[in-house]
């Protein structure tokens with residue numbers, strides 16, 4: 001059995017339960033990407049396979065945190081802020097490390113959403129504060145690409161939603177929050193003459209004007225989805241469902257004919273009826 005993929009979870013959303021349900025920022029994003037995969041994960045306990053750990057990105061995050069923490073302790077602006085004309089300093093707060101804690105059981109920035117009974121949370125990278133006392137939500141991003149980094153690609157909608165959920169969470173905790181958040185985007189230089197045991201980065205501060213008006217309606221939709229017995233439709237643009245459906249289409253006749261081998265015949269219980277004709281997004 002795979003060391004990385006876990007079998008179905010036993011703890012899933014229980015319709016009608018009065019116990020607050022923990023809903024992470026990343027699961028909200030999962031719902032936005034595909035309600036069916038979200039339902040399979042949170043209601044049926046079948047999660048997507050985990051991604052590989054991004055060790056280099058984590059190292060960059062850790063170093064940036066250390067760097068900004070020095071200025072937080074001193075009450076000074078990081079030169080990067082001054083270079084961008086941003087009048088702010090890293091926000092000193094006793095809960096800063098707790099807000100950064102990715103383990104939902106131990107921390108993160110959290111808020112109870114009463115209409116859904118969701119305990120919503122996420123782990124923020126950094127928080128700065130301007131002279132007006134408004135919090136500025138900050139997210140670190142690391143990549144390595146030729147050319148300038150930006151937020152213009154379609155897939156980066158997840159970054160924007162992430163920022164908006166953090167802004168919303170801090171507002172729910174009665175902080176005054178600036179609509180403008182910042183991405184500290186570091187880009188590994190790929191045009192260096194040689195590696196020489198080091199990777200250098202360009203650092204860019206990208207402002208983003210958040211609009212979290214989608215969050216409350218989305219939480220209500222998530223609640224409705226989790227309470228329902230019907231599995232939601234799949235995302236028709238998803239390559240994984242297309243792959244799974246084609247895999248079923250190709251393998252099922254082989255299993256029926258027994259040509260997938262004796263071992264497969266013993267290990268797999270064959271479906272009695274044909275499965276739904278696999279078209280993209282139709283089955284799983």
Ligand code: SF4
Pocket residue numbers: 033034035036037234235236238239240241281284
């Ligand atoms: S389309 Fe299918 S594989 Fe893709 S995210 Fe949705 S349920 Fe998962």
